Each structure stands twice: as structure tokens, then as C-alpha cells.
Amino acid sequence: MTETSKTDATADKGNGEVWIVGATGRVGRGVTARLAARGLTVVPVGRSRERMLAAGTDAGLAGNAKVIVADSAEQIAHEIAQKRPRVVVNTMGAFAATAPVIARACMPGGHYVDQANDVAAVQGLLALHDEAVEAGSTLVTGAGFGVLATEAVVAKLCEGRPTPHRVRVDAVASVAIEAGVLGAALAASIVDALTAGGRRYENGQLIASRLGADPQQLIFPDGESAKSAGASSGELLAAYAVSRAPFVTATSALVPTAPLIRALLPPLGRLLSVPALRRLAVDRLGRTTVKATPRPRKHSWGHAVVEWADGTRHEGWLRAGDGMDFTADVTATLTELLARGVGKPGAWTPAAALGADLATTAGGTFVLD
Ligand SMILES: NC(=O)c1ccc[n+]([C@@H]2O[C@H](COP(=O)([O-])OP(=O)(O)OC[C@H]3O[C@@H](n4cnc5c(N)ncnc54)[C@H](OP(=O)(O)O)[C@@H]3O)[C@@H](O)[C@H]2O)c1
The missing domain is CATH 3.30.360.10 (Dihydrodipicolinate Reductase; domain 2)
Known part of the structure; x- marks a missing residue:
């Protein structure tokens, strides 16, 4: 578990950083590229520095960009607790197990986003609602x-x-x-x-x-x-x-x-x-x-x-x-809003957190009778 080159002197504070867990994966690459294009400070988190640096370069990050090497939800949670990024996007999957560990580490004050869509994982994250309210953190599951x-x-x-x-x-x-x-x-x-x-x-x-x-x-x-x-x-x-x-x-x-x-x-x-x-x-x-x-x-x-x-x-x-593109768009849109401080404390599904029009902001179109 190590950290490579820092982009600036304030990097250790994680102030304003958005961490992408699983930045070499399909959703993670899409989210990294979208957020980097919008000027956010994106930090890939995963188990292979080489793969993260290669994927990061493809996604528009600097060749010497900071990455966090960690290969389990527990190690990632440890890094979050130390460095306090503003938002953590979890695309590593196995959300029923990984989401509560990583989301808890974001509290207090940090925010969390994942793409879970199974009953156990979504219920598990939503069960953190009261803790999140208390901690002033916004946790969003099903962001896809x-x-x-x-x-x-x-x-x-x-x-x-x-x-x-x-x-x-x-x-x-x-x-x-x-x-x-x-x-x-x-x-x-x-x-x-x-x-x-x-x-x-x-x-x-x-x-x-x-x-x-x-x-x-x-x-x-x-x-x-x-x-x-x-x-x-x-x-x-x-x-x-x-x-x-x-x-x-x-x-x-x-x-x-x-x-x-x-x-x-x-x-x-x-x-x-x-x-x-x-x-x-x-x-x-x-x-x-x-x-x-x-x-x-x-x-x-x-x-x-x-x-x-x-x-x-x-x-x-x-x-x-x-x-898949829509999923990356939803996660990127939501993450940018949370990084900017838009979002109410608690654990939510996406429309519950930020309203149904999040779907159109992310590029969808309603066809209603
Ligand atoms: N809700 C939706 O609509 C929606 C849509 C798309 C996907 N999803 C879900 O989102 C998740 C990601 O999908 P994907 O297609 O992007 O998957 P993927 O391409 O397999 O990417 C998974 C990422 O997680 C990383 N990872 C896996 N285990 C790890 C560990 N122990 N420690 C650190 N990093 C680890 C992988 O890193 P390595 O490079 O080291 O392998 C990779 O970067 C899946 O659970 C999928 O079902 C949901």
C-alpha cells in the first residue's frame, strides 16, 4: 500500500480530491475520463500502479499523476481514513461487502458513490443513512x-x-x-x-x-x-x-x-x-x-x-x-455535484439524493405519457 508522486504540496490532505476505486475497469475508466475532462482532481485507486498509470494516461491524467495502490476494501478504507478525499467512487464491485467498508471510511464529511444494483448491496448501503446524516456525508448507491x-x-x-x-x-x-x-x-x-x-x-x-x-x-x-x-x-x-x-x-x-x-x-x-x-x-x-x-x-x-x-x-x-456510457455519465455527474457540495447528508439511491432530473443532466431523455 503505497502512494506515488504527489501532484502538489496539498495532495496529502486529499483536499478536493476524487478517488476512483477500480480506475482500470470499464466503469472506472469512463468516470476518470469524464471527471478529468471537467477539471476535477482525480486519483486512481487500485491494485496495480502500472495498469492505473496506463489507464490514467488514456483517460487524460498526467503521466506522473498520483495513484493509490491498495488491493482490498479494508486497505482502501485505511487510505481514505488517512488522506480524507472529498468523494470516493467505488467501481470495484462485490458491493455488498466492499460498499459499507469504503463508505464508512468516507465519514465524517466525505462523500461516496457506487454502481450497486443488487438487493443486498443497496440495502446495506441505505442502512448507513442515520450514520451518514450524523456525519454530514452523502452516500449514493445505484449510480448507473x-x-x-x-x-x-x-x-x-x-x-x-x-x-x-x-x-x-x-x-x-x-x-x-x-x-x-x-x-x-x-x-x-x-x-x-x-x-x-x-x-x-x-x-x-x-x-x-x-x-x-x-x-x-x-x-x-x-x-x-x-x-x-x-x-x-x-x-x-x-x-x-x-x-x-x-x-x-x-x-x-x-x-x-x-x-x-x-x-x-x-x-x-x-x-x-x-x-x-x-x-x-x-x-x-x-x-x-x-x-x-x-x-x-x-x-x-x-x-x-x-x-x-x-x-x-x-x-x-x-x-x-x-x-455502460450512461452509467459512467451518471456517476460522473453525481460525483461532480457531490464534490461541489451539492447533495444532502444521508444514504440514498441517485434520484432520492439529487432528484429525477439527474437522469437528464446525465444525458437521458424522458418519454412520459
Ligand atoms: N448499476 C449499473 O448500471 C452498472 C453498470 C455497469 C457496471 N456495474 C457494476 O459496476 C462494477 C464495475 O463494473 P466494470 O464493468 O467496470 O468492472 P471491471 O471492468 O471488472 O472493473 C473492476 C475494477 O475494480 C478493480 N478491482 C477489482 N478487485 C479489486 C481489489 N481487490 N482491489 C482493488 N481494485 C480491485 C479492478 O482492478 P484490476 O485492474 O486490478 O483488475 C478494476 O479496475 C461491477 O460490479 C458491475 O456489475 C453496474
Whole structure:
């Protein structure tokens, strides 16, 4: 755990610095480039100095820029506690484990942002709300296409209206695949989605449901279409929190909809719950080499259908470009706002922290009925 060349004499104080944990990864590189272009003092944090310096140069950082070498959430937390950066962006994944450790180290006074979209991680971060209020820190989870693309639509549809009875959100990211290995962070997210199974809200209670339930054939406002099916996600939690509807479901285009595969999802999830098999699956999947593939559709779409007890129904969409680019845009936009002191203390999902219009500031477009 060491620190390389400092950019100036005040660097040790971390005054005004934005640390990017995982700056060599896909989201981290995108966020680093965006924040560097906006003139923020960006410091990559990760386990390989060489890879961070190379990625930093590509992202527009100086060749001798400061980097922090640390290879676990605990070591990163130690560095944060010593140097007090203003905002820490955590893109290292495994958020259920890493987010509370890193977010706690940001308090008091520092702010925290991650891209978690699984129930355990989002619940874990939101559980720090009272601590964050006390500490004057803003902690934001789900700062990406998932959670914001659907949360923002639900917030817009519920604005100025009574509490609805039922909400469904659908997330359909369109993502170009980079050539190379899939990566452990994404592999872990995929495996964890399988083991977590499904969830939905019924009478205001979060209950287990079948992964792949409630398959949808969605026709987007631009005429393209895609299928999605039920998943447990941070999007589900945020849709409930923002609407307070007693019945909430969430689907995702990442969940297979073919009947045979849907039938296999629950047993596969149970199998991968065995720790040794989970580790093996994450390792194998993470090392899988993938070919560069263009995004399957021009747009990514967040969708919400909100229904009231009197039969009133409103539907809306958030249109974005590539889902990964939108994720980097959301994180960069949010991080810049937090670095500038905009944001209320507490632990939040993105629209709860900074309003639904964060989605348009980050480049999305609402299509509301
Ligand atoms: N909410 C959303 O819409 C959304 C969208 C995209 C991604 N995500 C999530 O965001 C996370 C990042 O995705 P990604 O595609 O950018 O992943 P990635 O390309 O695999 O990047 C992960 C980064 O974390 C670093 N890292 C991993 N383990 C580490 C450790 N022990 N110590 C220090 N650094 C470590 C890696 O560094 P090395 O260079 O050393 O490997 C790499 O820089 C994933 O969990 C993904 O599921 C969410």
C-alpha cells in the first residue's frame, strides 16, 4: 500500500480530491475520463500502479499523476481514513461487502458513490443513512443505468400524485461489449443475481419470488423491442421507496426469457449458492474471453408502469444511449455535484439524493405519457 508522486504540496490532505476505486475497469475508466475532462482532481485507486498509470494516461491524467495502490476494501478504507478525499467512487464491485467498508471510511464529511444494483448491496448501503446524516456525508448507491434509469421514471410519474397501488419497472440496457476478459466484478454480479433469486413487494413487504417471473415483451417508443423477466434488484427497492406502492415488481432484459432456461434458473441459483461453486463460477466466468460486439439496440430504456386504485395508469420511459456510457455519465455527474457540495447528508439511491432530473443532466431523455 503505497502512494506515488504527489501532484502538489496539498495532495496529502486529499483536499478536493476524487478517488476512483477500480480506475482500470470499464466503469472506472469512463468516470476518470469524464471527471478529468471537467477539471476535477482525480486519483486512481487500485491494485496495480502500472495498469492505473496506463489507464490514467488514456483517460487524460498526467503521466506522473498520483495513484493509490491498495488491493482490498479494508486497505482502501485505511487510505481514505488517512488522506480524507472529498468523494470516493467505488467501481470495484462485490458491493455488498466492499460498499459499507469504503463508505464508512468516507465519514465524517466525505462523500461516496457506487454502481450497486443488487438487493443486498443497496440495502446495506441505505442502512448507513442515520450514520451518514450524523456525519454530514452523502452516500449514493445505484449510480448507473441501474438504479437511476427506472427510479427516475417512477419519480416523474408519481410527482404530485397520490400513492399508487401498483408499480412495475423494466430495465433494458443496450451495451457494447469490449474485447477481452469479462472481468471478476461483472462475473460476480451475474452469479450473485442467479443466487439471489427473485423478489417483489406484496402488501408493502419484500418477499421472495421466482427469478424470471412475469416475462414481458416490451415495445419501445422508437419501435424496437426486447424481452425482460422478473429479477431482484436495487431498481425494485428504489421503485418501492420512491412510490410507496404496496405492490411492486421489477424485470430486467438481463434475465433470460426462453422457457427452458427460465425453468433452469432456480436450480442453477441453488447450485451456485454453494460457496466453492460460486467461487469457481465467478473465476471461470470472469476469465471468459469475449469478442467486441456492438450494442444490440441504439438505445437503453428504463420503463415504469404506475397504476392507482381507481384504475388510473401512467407509463413512462427514460431513453439513454449505451448503458455502460450512461452509467459512467451518471456517476460522473453525481460525483461532480457531490464534490461541489451539492447533495444532502444521508444514504440514498441517485434520484432520492439529487432528484429525477439527474437522469437528464446525465444525458437521458424522458418519454412520459
Ligand atoms: N448499476 C449499473 O448500471 C452498472 C453498470 C455497469 C457496471 N456495474 C457494476 O459496476 C462494477 C464495475 O463494473 P466494470 O464493468 O467496470 O468492472 P471491471 O471492468 O471488472 O472493473 C473492476 C475494477 O475494480 C478493480 N478491482 C477489482 N478487485 C479489486 C481489489 N481487490 N482491489 C482493488 N481494485 C480491485 C479492478 O482492478 P484490476 O485492474 O486490478 O483488475 C478494476 O479496475 C461491477 O460490479 C458491475 O456489475 C453496474
